[in-house]
Amino acid sequence: MTTQTLQTAMPYRIGDPDTACRYPVIIGKDQVIGRAHRWHREWFVDSSAGEHNLRRPPKGQAGIDMAAAYLAEEYAVGRITAIPLDQARAEEPTPLCGPVPLLHPRMPATDRNIKSAITAFEGLAAHHWRAVLTGFPGSDNHWYLSCLLCPWEGPKFWSHLRGRNGAPPSAHRHEGGCIGKDKVRQLITAYQQ
Ligand SMILES: [Zn+2]
Numbered sequence: 001m002t003t004q005t006l007q008t009a010m011p012y013r014i015g016d017p018d019t020a021c022r023y024p025v026i027i028g029k030d031q032v033i034g035r036a037h038r039w040h041r042e043w044f045v046d047s048s049a050g051e052h053n054l055r056r057p058p059k060g061q062a063g064i065d066m067a068a069a070y071l072a073e074e075y076a077v078g079r080i081t082a083i084p085l086d087q088a089r090a091e092e093p094t095p096l097c098g099p100v101p102l103l104h105p106r107m108p109a110t111d112r113n114i115k116s117a118i119t120a121f122e123g124l125a126a127h128h129w130r131a132v133l134t135g136f137p138g139s140d141n142h143w144y145l146s147c148l149l150c151p152w153e154g155p156k157f158w159s160h161l162r163g164r165n166g167a168p169p170s171a172h173r174h175e176g177g178c179i180g181k182d183k184v185r186q187l188i189t190a191y192q193q
Contacts, residue, residue: 017155027072031085131144149178
């Protein structure tokens, strides 16, 4: 009688996004098999095999899940290797001290993009956000921001922060609740009009 080892899907979890808005995909205790990020509607993975565009997820599947499952499969068959989370964190781009450039490096400096970026930066200032690392990446790409009302920082979409139809955005600024919606409304003039 022979014993067969079944190839089962490798369990993984998705860690907190890094300063470049990439989500680490982690197996075991702290082994990062790659990082996933969204750019416009497509999802990309970075791993020991380089960057790979997975394009759009199938309908009904979250892009991050598609990306994580892809990495887990590649790792299971030995096509990519893992690095410890500490090492992955150490390789992250460090936040800048001074002002960031107006545009994200992938955003072409067209008149339209420049105009949108200026509007976005005015909005950040009005709503007490700071761009930590890059310039404006477009409305629907992750933008790594720090909250100036509390120590939170993480990726946000400008399309969620700018409000709609002249109304200000939700006073729920980010997960964790910030300083509370009432205080947020008191501190930011856009909520008082
Ligand atoms: Zn906050």
